[in-house]
Amino acid sequence: MSNQQSNRFFFNVDWITILIYVALCTIGFVNIYASIPTQSDSSVFNFSSNYGKQLIYILAGLVLGFSILLLEAKFFSVFSPIVYGITVLLLIMVLIVGRKVAGNQAWISIGGGFRLQPAEFAKFGTALLLSRYISSFSPKFRDFKSILFAALIIGTPLFFIMMQPDAGSALVFLSFMFPMYREGLSGYFLLIFLGMIVLFVADFLVPMAVLIPIILAIGGFFIYQNRRKQKVMFSAILVTFVAIAYLFLVKVAYEKVLKPHQRTRIELILGLKMDPRGVGYNVIQSKIAIGSGQLTGRGFLQGTQTKYGYVPAQSTDFIFSTVGEEWGFVGCFVVIGLYLFLLLRLINLAERQRSTFSRVYGYCVACILFFHVFINIGMAIGIVPVIGIPLPFISYGGSSLWSFTVLLFIFLKLDSNRMGFI
Amino acid sequence: MDNLFNRKYIVQGLFIVVSLILLGTLFYIQVASDRYFLSAESNVLRKIYTFPARGIILDRNEKVLVQNEPVYDLMIIPNDFKAADTLKPIDTLELCNIIGIDMIKFRKNLKKSTNQSLFQPSIFEGQLSVEIYQSLSEKLSRFPGFFVQSRTIRNYPDSIASQFLGYIKEVSAKEIEKSEGYYRPTDYIGKSGVEKSYETLLRGKRGVVRMLYDVHNVPKGSYADGKFDTAAVSGEQLISSLDIRLQKMGEELMKNKVGSIVAIEPSTGEILAFVSAPGYDPNEMVGRQSGNNYMKYLGAPNRPLNVRPIAGYYSPGSAFKPLDALLGLQEGVIDPNTTFNCPGGFRAGSLWVRCEHVDGNIALRRGLARSCNTYACYVFQKLITQKKYKNQKVAYDEWQKKVRKFGIGDTLGVDLPGERRGRLYDEAYYSGKYSKYWGYSTVISLAIGQGEMATTPLQMANIMAIIANRGYYIKPHLVKGIGTNRTIRPEYLKKNYVGVDAKHFEPVIDGMQDAVNTSWGTAIASRIDNIIMCGKTGTVQNSHGKNHSVFIGFAPRDNPKIAIAVIVENAGYGSTYAAPIASFITEKYLKDSVAVYKRAQIEWMKKQVVLPAEPKPKVVTPKPGDSAKVNTPPAGKQTIKTVIKPKPAVK
Numbered sequence A: 001m002s003n004q005q006s007n008r009f010f011f012n013v014d015w016i017t018i019l020i021y022v023a024l025c026t027i028g029f030v031n032i033y034a035s036i037p038t039q040s041d042s043s044v045f046n047f048s049s050n051y052g053k054q055l056i057y058i059l060a061g062l063v064l065g066f067s068i069l070l071l072e073a074k075f076f077s078v079f080s081p082i083v084y085g086i087t088v089l090l091l092i093m094v095l096i097v098g099r100k101v102a103g104n105q106a107w108i109s110i111g112g113g114f115r116l117q118p119a120e121f122a123k124f125g126t127a128l129l130l131s132r133y134i135s136s137f138s139p140k141f142r143d144f145k146s147i148l149f150a151a152l153i154i155g156t157p158l159f160f161i162m163m164q165p166d167a168g169s170a171l172v173f174l175s176f177m178f179p180m181y182r183e184g185l186s187g188y189f190l191l192i193f194l195g196m197i198v199l200f201v202a203d204f205l206v207p208m209a210v211l212i213p214i215i216l217a218i219g220g221f222f223i224y225q226n227r228r229k230q231k232v233m234f235s236a237i238l239v240t241f242v243a244i245a246y247l248f249l250v251k252v253a254y255e256k257v258l259k260p261h262q263r264t265r266i267e268l269i270l271g272l273k274m275d276p277r278g279v280g281y282n283v284i285q286s287k288i289a290i291g292s293g294q295l296t297g298r299g300f301l302q303g304t305q306t307k308y309g310y311v312p313a314q315s316t317d318f319i320f321s322t323v324g325e326e327w328g329f330v331g332c333f334v335v336i337g338l339y340l341f342l343l344l345r346l347i348n349l350a351e352r353q354r355s356t357f358s359r360v361y362g363y364c365v366a367c368i369l370f371f372h373v374f375i376n377i378g379m380a381i382g383i384v385p386v387i388g389i390p391l392p393f394i395s396y397g398g399s400s401l402w403s404f405t406v407l408l409f410i411f412l413k414l415d416s417n418r419m420g421f422i
Numbered sequence B: 001m002d003n004l005f006n007r008k009y010i011v012q013g014l015f016i017v018v019s020l021i022l023l024g025t026l027f028y029i030q031v032a033s034d035r036y037f038l039s040a041e042s043n044v045l046r047k048i049y050t051f052p053a054r055g056i057i058l059d060r061n062e063k064v065l066v067q068n069e070p071v072y073d074l075m076i077i078p079n080d081f082k083a084a085d086t087l088k089p090i091d092t093l094e095l096c097n098i099i100g101i102d103m104i105k106f107r108k109n110l111k112k113s114t115n116q117s118l119f120q121p122s123i124f125e126g127q128l129s130v131e132i133y134q135s136l137s138e139k140l141s142r143f144p145g146f147f148v149q150s151r152t153i154r155n156y157p158d159s160i161a162s163q164f165l166g167y168i169k170e171v172s173a174k175e176i177e178k179s180e181g182y183y184r185p186t187d188y189i190g191k192s193g194v195e196k197s198y199e200t201l202l203r204g205k206r207g208v209v210r211m212l213y214d215v216h217n218v219p220k221g222s223y224a225d226g227k228f229d230t231a232a233v234s235g236e237q238l239i240s241s242l243d244i245r246l247q248k249m250g251e252e253l254m255k256n257k258v259g260s261i262v263a264i265e266p267s268t269g270e271i272l273a274f275v276s277a278p279g280y281d282p283n284e285m286v287g288r289q290s291g292n293n294y295m296k297y298l299g300a301p302n303r304p305l306n307v308r309p310i311a312g313y314y315s316p317g318s319a320f321k322p323l324d325a326l327l328g329l330q331e332g333v334i335d336p337n338t339t340f341n342c343p344g345g346f347r348a349g350s351l352w353v354r355c356e357h358v359d360g361n362i363a364l365r366r367g368l369a370r371s372c373n374t375y376a377c378y379v380f381q382k383l384i385t386q387k388k389y390k391n392q393k394v395a396y397d398e399w400q401k402k403v404r405k406f407g408i409g410d411t412l413g414v415d416l417p418g419e420r421r422g423r424l425y426d427e428a429y430y431s432g433k434y435s436k437y438w439g440y441s442t443v444i445s446l447a448i449g450q451g452e453m454a455t456t457p458l459q460m461a462n463i464m465a466i467i468a469n470r471g472y473y474i475k476p477h478l479v480k481g482i483g484t485n486r487t488i489r490p491e492y493l494k495k496n497y498v499g500v501d502a503k504h505f506e507p508v509i510d511g512m513q514d515a516v517n518t519s520w521g522t523a524i525a526s527r528i529d530n531i532i533m534c535g536k537t538g539t540v541q542n543s544h545g546k547n548h549s550v551f552i553g554f555a556p557r558d559n560p561k562i563a564i565a566v567i568v569e570n571a572g573y574g575s576t577y578a579a580p581i582a583s584f585i586t587e588k589y590l591k592d593s594v595a596v597y598k599r600a601q602i603e604w605m606k607k608q609v610v611l612p613a614e615p616k617p618k619v620v621t622p623k624p625g626d627s628a629k630v631n632t633p634p635a636g637k638q639t640i641k642t643v644i645k646p647k648p649a650v651k
């Protein structure tokens, strides 16, 4: 690489994003350090502890990230099918040789006490191939074939993830709908998904005998309104019947397919059960910890709920409760503000790309991060069911940190090369 | 046209909306509501209370009246016990063996504690002995959810002065509420006597240690480095004015009798003896049996829980006569030599007030020594018919105001709960009762301390203190020093003058001296060798049975050291019981021991059983706040009839 090239490279890389990345990793480290129940050896360089390990992960992540910046931008587009293939293979492998953790077969041991979670890496594999598909074939998702093809790309890893089963990671795959929407997928798809979620919730809160007449009434109203426009009227009839069928399907699926603990989680989140020391315990303790932070928090290492182990999975899935307790609303505001700024910036960066591949990939990155942030924080404050997915860059764990790093830095590399053609 | 570029804003808008939802929810649980903050506190914070030792009470010579004795309560937090028991069964049988109960009792206690509170500690088995405590404390770690809390209970080495000291009991729900958070269930509070009136000083200050606990209920040290912790501060020590020797002797002398002894040091108002008979052993109000004992005494005949010296109502009778003389001298209606004729009674209109004797011509000194009713009535007549007043009603009102200055008709402000006012009416009362048709003759029985007049034994003793002091009194009180600095309430240092000049006291005292020390005196039975005792007997008629025996007096005549009032109900003449009892106590106090030849009399006196015949006279039950009530006579309760016999008007 020539001098000129490297100058251009440093000039073109979006340092603001890297700054936010470093800030979030630092916040993560600080809060993981605070989450260790008893500090017998509180040296930062105690590498047998979680925070010691996280320090290694962060440093390794930085090396990984900057190595990606040194790769050729073309590489990602060209090798995307291969990367995708490898991640799918890993997902299959994990089903065969993986270790069971908390009921889910999600981990592959790679020696030295370190483990890999292939589902994390499947996200950017899928993102790369989806971007490649859209940039190569320019589908506008107006036809069934292109939607089916995209669904296949997303659905394959999704299928294996659901086999583990890992509901959290599977849910994140919904985020790929947004890049497709940006590239032409009808907004109705998003609305249908929204409608499905509303109906799903309503299914638990309102008895069938009330719900069905309401749907029939609304449906009837639209059918009557559009009685002269035959085509619209038929789709209204179709939607009404599909909605009712969906309600029954959800009920059956809920009772037959979901595991009991998943069922109770859903019931808890919908406020159907009060159970302070049972399944809802995690969320209640997390809410207590966050709520006790009040406006300005208890201060670094002063969080009693954190320190005395009241919140389970404190350094991984519920790391946000430490932020909430020790740094208060102000701290939460800063963290959510940083994420929002990052997400908005990623969308802006994506839109300035000349290549479709880079743009689609940028949207993928932003939306995957968005899903993680929304679900994780939502879960910690009790507005989303407990589905264990990490908070990007902050939660403890090498797999998640590295996969997010790779995800983000690939886009930064693409962005730094936005003037060139891929 | 669907411009795909614009979809960027929809996606970004979604990000912003979701972020706002998250922040809004966070704002609610962190800033707008403190519910979660409080839950966090209750998660980790346990307040552990340390109990202060209650203040001890000493007598005037610093001998112990009340002290503390440690006991150990086995406490339980039912939830902790149950949680640990499900995890790994606890050997409850062993625990039962150690503390000496069976499994049935164990389950009963557990249920009771669980009903009280699942998460708050409560007493599982109270007042374990030191031996049980020691063998238990070694093995306590094997019984999670249980702990031992040490506490002290009251102990009375001499088993005396129960009504003065009062007792402590577990606080009631109402008291907890009234204390605005000071008291907690299982706390003790003074319910009567000094324990009640000095509660805030005696109880001390509870200490609190705020401890942090982790999720496994392992203590993690103190909260905020103990910044908010407080140490228990022991209650203040009280030095009582009581003299154990006198108290003990008084209680023994009053055994099997009903009545009171009150002895006051005139110069200070300090109460030296405070006997209310029948009494009870204060130690019986402590410990596991206290509840049963309390109920036993509550329903016992002659009501041992009554505090007669401050709540018993008696007509002063002859004890009032010195006041007639004093007011007569002060007003100038008589001088010490003014003579009246006693033909064996006094005519007041259509009434005839009988005198015990036919005294003939009689002046002040002999009049008091002989306790002549006629003399007293003449003085009273002169006082009420003074020309300087518009009419007799005005004169009476002035008279009753002067009498009130002697502490009759109102509380004296002794430092005990339940003091009552006594009874003395103003002009308006009689005008209401008789319209305008009344005068001195209507209320003539007041002259001899009968009729519508009642005093407590404390008030009687206080009158003697006034005479001993030649004109003033200091509010009688039972606590002469609070704490190590021995502070005394300022109200107990102030001299209250009664409005009679000192010089007028000498002729009165002469009469009282003669009553005790001459052959014609009525109180000869209270004579003490080498000490000039001044006093008066009283025989108070009682409609329900035998007369009450009364003696009041002070000694020695010069520089008096003790003023005393003794009432023995239903004991007949004052000279039979009350006067000797008063003399024994006075002699004991002044000489440190009673003359040898009197010992047999003392033993005889102790053995006497003088209990009222059925139906027993009912004494007004003292109730807290009773003293604030209007002093109307309780209907149907003990009344004392005056010796008034209508006689045909003969001229």
Ligand SMILES: [Zn+2]
Pocket (backbone or CB within 6 Å): B342, B344, B345, B355, B356, B357, B358, B359, B360, B371, B372, B373, B374, B375
């Ligand atoms: Zn006479």
